[in-house]
Amino acid sequence: MREWYRAREGRGRRGEGGPARHQPFRPRASFFIFPALDVWTFCPLRPAAAPAPMRCLAAVAAAAAALLPAGCQARGQQGSQTASGCDPNMPRDDGVRVKEFNRIYGKWPPKISLPGKEPQRETKEWLNYHRKKEAGLMELTDHTQRWEFWLEQAQIRLLKNFTETGWGQGHMAKKTHKKVLDHFRKSLPELAKKSNHSIPLYTTGEQVLVNLPNDLSQEVTEVARLKIAEWAKVDASTLEPTSTYGIQNYWKGSTLKTHVDRVETHILSAVYCVDSSYPEGAEPWLMETDPDVTGVHAAPRARNVTYPDPCLRGHASEAVDVKPGELFFYESAKLVHGRPTTLQGDYSAHIFIHFRPYGWSFQNVDRVYGVPPGFNGAALRDKQEAVEL
DSSP states (O other), X not given: OOOEEOOOOSOOSTTTOOOOOXXXXXXXXXXXXXXXXXXXXXXXXXXXXXXHHHHHHHHHHHHHHHHSOTTXXXXXXXXXXXXXXXXXXXXXXHHHHHHHHHHHTSSSSOSEEBTXXXXXXXXXXXXXXXXXXXXXXXXXXXXXXXXXXXXXHHHHHHBOOSSSSSEEEEEOOHHHHHHHHHHHXXXXXXXXXXXXXXXXXXXXXXXXXXXXXXXXXXXXXXXXXXXXXXXXXXXXXXXXXEEEOOEEEEETTOEXXXXXXXTTTOSEEEEEEEEEEOOTTOOOOOEEESSOTTXXXXXXXXXXXXXXXXXXXXXXXXXXXXXXXXXEEEOTTTSOEEEXXXXXXXXXXXXXXXXXXXXXXXXXXXXXXXXXXXXXXSSOSSOOOOOOO
């Protein structure tokens, strides 16, 4: 009998798209980002073994789904062909899953990237970072939580990267930015009267969505597609738009947990800063990437934001100040990103735009079969490469 549970798919809220904390070392509530809203996945637990937090996650997901505007959810997988060549069906038990892992990968970490099965391009710094991170994952005592974080870790390690660092910066076209800014500021006086919300366990503070007219949404999407294609050095005609959200306005006091996005649809993305307001002396609300895909914390116009988590063993994050009219490009299903610091300004407004290459084959089931054997024991069964700890 197969047991099915909702597990985090790397899907997001109406905005930056989705969970996958990159600091999953301490089992605290703030790390439980809400599960996938539209994907069922395998979890090697019997129903009776599932802890109370896991049993209530479906209710959290349902509540979060109710907050999503109609039409904002990205489309899911494109067919039965998987990126890894794994069985497109969920495994009936963990033995079947491990057998398929060994057939495809043979050991951990994987030596191939997906889609395409090209050799991994991982720097020594990236390997070191993830070796330390995975040691922290193996210290988690909650079985369900460990499984969810390993799903996200498999996604990050397996997914190919398109650029050297995984992120970049640019500018929205001036004419387009003026239209969007005018539209937002006309709405601004009434926003405080609208229904505000936060996504449980994912964002704090209050946010409100300002819908874009269809023609303006299409214009923003097309400009972003050209800019992203130039940054990623791909043909713009090969990028399929999967979602362009309206203007998400965050009020003072908001935070956004760091995460990666859903692997089926949010591959090459942009955060477009529309507007913001800060009192004199207030710190900007920085976009954090920790680390970039080189494993190095480096970003222009950035400052250090250090987290006191002992499992990070001295890692510090760098963060980018994305100003109104600017774009932050990122490989959103692979690069950990978010705004974990508290917004000190009066508000900060953004549009999130996501694309995937046409014919994209990476599915949720690829992540399931990509979790290494021994993830639920004291140590991974396959010896990892020697790196500096």
